[in-house]
Structure formats: C-alpha cells, structure tokens
Amino acid sequence: MLPLKIALRFMRSSRAQTILVVIGISIGVSVQVFVGTLIGSLQQSLIERTIGNSPHVTVTSSLDDPVIMDSDTILAVVEDVDGLTARSVSADSPAFINEDGRTSSVLVRGWDLEAADQIYGILDNVRAGSAPSDDEVLVGIGLAEEQGIGPGDSVNLSVANGTRYAFTVAGVFDLGVSSIDDGWVITTLGSAQRMFSLGEGVTSVEFKVQDVFAADAVALEMSTLLESYPVQVDNWKDQNEQLLSGLQGQTISSLMIQVFVLAAVVIAIASVLAIKVVQKSKQIGILKAMGLTDGASSRVFLYEGLLLGLVGSVFGVVLGVSLLISFVTFATNPDGSPLIDLYLDYPFVIGSGVIAVLAAALAAVIPARKSSKLSPIEVIRNA
Amino acid sequence: MPEVVELRKVGKVYVNGPVSTPVLFDVDLSFDEGSFNSIIGASGSGKSTLLNIMGTLDRPTSGEVYVTGRRTDVMRKDEIASLRNRTIGFIFQFHYLLPEFTARENVLMPHWIGGEREVQAASAKADELLDVVGLAKVKDNLSSRMSGGQQQRTAIARALMNDPKVVLADEPTGNLDSDNTESLYKMFRNINERFGTTFVVITHDRRIAEKTDRIVGIKDGRISMDVRV
Ligand SMILES: Nc1ncnc2c1ncn2[C@@H]1O[C@H](COP(=O)(O)OP(=O)(O)OP(=O)(O)O)[C@@H](O)[C@H]1O
Numbered sequence: 118m119l120p121l122k123i124a125l126r127f128m129r130s131s132r133a134q135t136i137l138v139v140i141g142i143s144i145g146v147s148v149q150v151f152v153g154t155l156i157g158s159l160q161q162s163l164i165e166r167t168i169g170n171s172p173h174v175t176v177t178s179s180l181d182d183p184v185i186m187d188s189d190t191i192l193a194v195v196e197d198v199d200g201l202t203a204r205s206v207s208a209d210s211p212a213f214i215n216e217d218g219r220t221s222s223v224l225v226r227g228w229d230l231e232a233a234d235q236i237y238g239i240l241d242n243v244r245a246g247s248a249p250s251d252d253e254v255l256v257g258i259g260l261a262e263e264q265g266i267g268p269g270d271s272v273n274l275s276v277a278n279g280t281r282y283a284f285t286v287a288g289v290f291d292l293g294v295s296s297i298d299d300g301w302v303i304t305t306l307g308s309a310q311r312m313f314s315l316g317e318g319v320t321s322v323e324f325k326v327q328d329v330f331a332a333d334a335v336a337l338e339m340s341t342l343l344e345s346y347p348v349q350v351d352n353w354k355d356q357n358e359q360l361l362s363g364l365q366g367q368t369i370s371s372l373m374i375q376v377f378v379l380a381a382v383v384i385a386i387a388s389v390l391a392i393k394v395v396q397k398s399k400q401i402g403i404l405k406a407m408g409l410t411d412g413a414s415s416r417v418f419l420y421e422g423l424l425l426g427l428v429g430s431v432f433g434v435v436l437g438v439s440l441l442i443s444f445v446t447f448a449t450n451p452d453g454s455p456l457i458d459l460y461l462d463y464p465f466v467i468g469s470g471v472i473a474v475l476a477a478a479l480a481a482v483i484p485a486r487k488s489s490k491l492s493p494i495e496v497i498r499n500a
Numbered sequence: 501m502p503e504v505v506e507l508r509k510v511g512k513v514y515v516n517g518p519v520s521t522p523v524l525f526d527v528d529l530s531f532d533e534g535s536f537n538s539i540i541g542a543s544g545s546g547k548s549t550l551l552n553i554m555g556t557l558d559r560p561t562s563g564e565v566y567v568t569g570r571r572t573d574v575m576r577k578d579e580i581a582s583l584r585n586r587t588i589g590f591i592f593q594f595h596y597l598l599p600e601f602t603a604r605e606n607v608l609m610p611h612w613i614g615g616e617r618e619v620q621a622a623s624a625k626a627d628e629l630l631d632v633v634g635l636a637k638v639k640d641n642l643s644s645r646m647s648g649g650q651q652q653r654t655a656i657a658r659a660l661m662n663d664p665k666v667v668l669a670d671e672p673t674g675n676l677d678s679d680n681t682e683s684l685y686k687m688f689r690n691i692n693e694r695f696g697t698t699f700v701v702i703t704h705d706r707r708i709a710e711k712t713d714r715i716v717g718i719k720d721g722r723i724s725m726d727v728r729v
C-alpha cells in the first residue's frame with residue numbers, strides 16, 4: 118500500500134507533468150481506437166457488401182452438363198457440416214428479354230424463395246410489387262428501367278433454342294449491386310425447371326456459413342464428403358483473392374500504426390519516469406534509510422506507470438469513441454446517412470486500453486529497477 | 501549494560517577506480533543501551549563514515565558490525581532494511597523530509613514502512629512526538645512549507661517514531677542557530693531520559709559534546725580519545 122501512496126503523492130506534487138503524460142497516453146490510445154475501428158469498419162462493410170447478399174459456398178456440377186439431379190442427396194451428405202447457417206438450391210440459365218425491340222441478356226434464377234432469401238435477403242429488397250409465384254418473375258431494378266417494365270407487366274423470355282416463355286412481372290428488386298440489378302430475373306424453382314427442361318434438376322446448391330473467413334475450410338470439408346459425386350465446391354474467398362489481399366494489407370497497416378503509437382506511448386512514459394527517478398532520488402534514498410525495501414521502492418514507479426497507463430487509457434478510450442461518434446455524425450453522405458457504418462468492436466476497444474496499461478507498466482520497469490538499485494548512502498553523502 | 505551497537509575491527513576503504521582511500525582503521529567501538537554519546541573530530545576524519553556503518557547504511561570493508569547483538573555486515577539487504585526500520589533512527593544535517601508529505605505524515609513514515617498495523621496507536625504516537633518537538637500547530641503543513649528549524653524538529657520526531665533502540669545523528673544542528681541548537685539538545689536529553697533511547701551524535705561543537713555522557717574523538721580514521729563523564 119505504501120508504494121501506491123507514495124506514487125500518488127509523487128504524481129500529485131508534479132501535477133503538470135502527470136497531466137501531460139496522461140494527455141499523451143490518451144491521445145495515443147484514442148488514435149489506436151479511432152484508426153483501428155475505422156479501418157475495421159471499412160473492412161467489415163466491404164465484406165458485407167461483397168458477400169452479405171450472396172452465398173459463401175457453392176456446389177456446382179463438375180461435368181460439362183451443369184445440371185445436378187441429386188441435390189437432395191448432396192444436401193443430406195453435407196447436413197452435419199458445422200457452421201452452415203443457410204442452404205438453398207438454384208436452377209439457373211441464361212435467357213433474353215426482348216421488349217419493344219430492346220434486347221437484354223439476363224440470368225434467370227429459379228429459387229425456392231424462402232430458402233434463397235436466407236442467402237440473398239431478396240425479399241427485404243423488393244422495391245415495387247411482391248415476391249413471384251409460378252410463372253411470375255422478380256426483375257432487377259436496372260433491368261426494369263432499361264426495359265421499361267414494372268409490376269403487372271408481362272415479359273417474354275426466350276431461351277437459347279428460341280422458345281419464348283411468357284411471364285408476369287410480380288415485382289422489382291434492388292440489391293444495390295449493379296451486375297445483379299441489371300441482369301437477374303428471379304422466378305420460382307418450378308418455373309425455371311420447366312422453362313429450361315431440367316426436370317427435378319438444379320444447377321447449384323448454395324450455402325451461407327457462420328464464420329465467413331472459415332468458408333474455405335467449410336468448402337474443403339464439403340468437397341471431401343462429396344468426393345464420389347461429380348460436383349465441385351467453390352467458396353467466396355477463392356473468388357475474391359484480390360479483395361482479401363487488399364484487406365490484409367489494410368489490416369497490416371492498421372496494426373503498424375497501432376504498434377508505433379504504442380511504442381511512442383511506452384517511450385514517453387519510460388522517459389518521464391526515468392527523469393522522475395532522478396528527481397525523486399533524494400526521497401527514495403531517505404525512504405530506504407528508514408527501511409523501505411528495494412522491492413517496495415521499485416513498486417513506487419511500477420504503480421506510477423500503471424496509474425498513468427490506467428488513467429490515460431480510460432481517457433483515451435473515451436476520447437477515441439467520441440471521435441468515432443463525431444465522425445459518423447459529421448462525415449455524412451449528401452443524403453445525411455453516415456459515410457461508413459461503424460462497427461464498434463468492444464473487445465478491440467477494451468483490448469487497446471488494456472494493452473496500453475500493460476505497456477505503461479512495462480515502460481515503468483526500467484525506472485523501477487533504477488529506483489531499486491538506488492543506494493541510500495549515495496543520497497545522504499551527496500547532500 | 502548491554503551494547504546497542506558494536507564495531508569490531510571495522511575498516512573502511514573507499515575505492516573509486518584506481519584510487520583507493522582508506523578512511524577507517526580497525527575501529528573497535530561500542531555504545532551502551534540508554535547512553536548519550538557524542539563523536540567529535542576534524543573534518544574528513546571519518547566521523548560520518550563511522551556513523552553510516554553503525555547505522556547499516558554503509559558496509560565496512562573489513563570487520564564486523566553488531567546492532568542489538570545481531571551481526572549486520574553479512575545480512576541480506578531486506579533484513580537490514582527491516583532492522584533499520586525497527587531499531588535505528590537517523591537525523592542528518594539536512595533534514596531529508598519528503599516534501600510531498602505533511603509534517604505529520606513524515607513522522608508516520610517509518611511506521612508505514614514497517615507495515616501499517618495499530619493505526620490509531622501510531623497516529624496518537626505521531627501527535628505526541630510532534631507535541632514533544634513543539635510542532636503541534638503546524639503538523640498538517642506540507643514539510644516544504646516549514647522553517648528550517650521546524651523541519652529539523654520534524655525529522656527528529658520521525659527518527660523517534662518507531663521507538664528505536666538508538667538514534668544516530670550526524671551534525672543535526674549544523675544548519676541551525678545557537679538558540680535552536682540549544683533547545684534541540686535539551687530535547688535529545690529529555691527523550692534519552694524519558695524513553696531510554698541511546699543517542700550517538702556527531703558534533704563540531706565542543707560545548708555540546710561536553711554536555712554528553714561520553715565523548716569519542718576520531719582522528720585520521722582511528723579513535724584518538726574516549727572520555728566517559
Ligand atoms: N565516496 C567516497 N569516496 C572516496 N572518499 C570518500 C568518500 N566519502 C568520503 N570519503 C573520504 O573519507 C574521509 C572521511 O569522510 P567523512 O565524511 O567520514 O568525514 P567526516 O569526519 O564526517 O567529515 P565532516 O566533519 O566534514 O563531515 C574524507 O577524507 C573523505 O574525503
């Protein structure tokens with residue numbers, strides 16, 4: 118207890134110095150929290166945008182014929198794979214829309230809408246009309262604008278051999294991804310199977326997984342289980358290597374910033390405490406003459422480092438979070454929505470604080486050793 | 501009478517790189533419990549060195565040091581620290597109070613260092629000591645906000661806090677005027693008689709030395725005189 122008491126008195130007696138160091142640590146920690154959270158949020162929203170509304174793992178035919186006849190068996194085989202959160206089958210094929218002489222090539226996707234919605238979140242993004250029943254379609258908003266069609270209109274879809282099928286537009290969706298909004302026509306599984314003469318067949322089996330970064334492991338497990346079937350298993354990570362290496366670069370630079378900030382904090386505390394040991398050597402000497410042990414006198418400075426780190430971290434976290442809040446409040450799109458969605462990663466924020474406290478304690482080790490080695494006789498002799 | 505401090509054949513050589521300075525030569529010296537002693541000698545004769553070795557602040561180069569019958573020159577540092585805390589009170593020429601603490605807290609410091617038990621008794625004791633040295637009114641001042649004489653009296657109260665067996669004082673009045681010097685010695689005497697505390701006081705002032713029970717003279721690192729009154 119006494120070392121703590123002495124540490125507090127030392128800090129109080131040189132108040133300006135104490136406040137400056139605390140401010141320094143606070144700024145360091147707040148930069149860590151701010152930069153780390155910002156970059157983390159950017160990454161998260163990038164990933165969200167990339168794979169939020171798409172399958173993470175996809176099983177397709179490995180033969181020339183893209184049709185998978187035994188999708189039920191495949192679903193049964195991978196039933197017990199860990200971490201699957203959604204599964205759906207899809208019957209896809211290209212087609213053409215030709216209205217008023219304007220031809221668009223589209224991808225017709227036949228879904229069990231309820232299951233597919235778990236993956237694509239399509240039902241929440243229907244902007245006009247409603248979900249399609251048999252012989253009805255949901256068209257992307259870009260396509261709808263290009264073709265000048267909307268709910269209630271009828272459209273003709275022609276397949277490769279020239280056969281035309283008439284559908285009614287049930288609704289228009291907007292997923293915010295132009296390649297999809299411009300090119301997809303969604304209908305029921307049954308309609309697509311009939312249109313493309315697939316029978317009971319599908320062209321892909323799609324999955325969503327709990328931990329998106331484990332998608333490759335899940336895919337690997339599946340392909341082992343499905344070894345004897347003529348299928349291949351793909352996952353989003355293989356298809357987005359560039360995005361992933363970009364993210365990794367960001368993560369590394371974010372980490373670098375944090376490491377350097379931490380190093381600056383450690384050096385600041387260590388140098389202030391080193392000066393302090395010299396400033397207080399008279400006091401330490403006389404305390405030792407009165408019987409304070411070397412261990413206790415080193416603890417004075419360990420506590421001081423710990424306290425500086427603790428107070429600085431608390432202020433730093435508060436400051437960092439306030440900065441983030443003002444950032445989302447003031448950095449907005451023209452429509453008033455925040456520029457980026459913030460994902461406050463509490464373990465990260467608290468971790469930053471805790472690491473700074475530990476670093477502060479570490480920074481105090483050398484001054485503490487100095488204090489421990491100080492001999493009272495030196496102090497008393499050199500009055 | 502038992503001996504509080506005993507030096508046997510104590511020698512001290514200061515070594516600074518290639519230069520070695522012998523300062524004490526085979527000093528045999530002991531002080532009885534409850535006695536009131538002074539050490540005199542020319543500047544540079546080795547008085548402070550001797551006192552610091554007696555107080556376990558410094559180690560002898562040769563010989564043995566006993567405090568309350570226990571040999572200290574071979575003890576571990578923590579053991580010595582604890583022994584010092586419980587049995588020895590120091591008063592230096594410069595008071596060495598901690599400016600970050602009040603007079604009262606400075607007086608309590610040896611008690612706190614020894615581990616904080618009997619908080620109330622200690623608190624009462626600190627007040628009593630501050631009363632004895634005449635500082636009852638300023639005891640809650642920061643020690644840096646007191647006069648030189650008040651600071652030195654605080655240091656005396658501090659030296660007495662843990663009921664030491666012996667108080668070692670190195671020119672405690674060196675910085676004080678003659679009135680203050682006079683009253684400090686009266687106080688030492690008073691405490692010596694009241695609590696039976698042993699005093700060993702280094703002084704330049706012959707008049708002061710002559711008021712003590714025993715005068716030890718040091719010359720060039722050897723005992724040149726030892727007079728008991
Ligand atoms: N650290 C040291 N290194 C080398 N020599 C030292 C050291 N400390 C003291 N001395 C020498 O030891 C001798 C005795 O010093 P000491 O301080 O014991 O004398 P003193 O009798 O207390 O003198 P004063 O009356 O001036 O205080 C002196 O000659 C001094 O120069």
Ligand SMILES: [Mg+2]
Pocket residue numbers: 547548549670
């Ligand atoms: Mg001296």
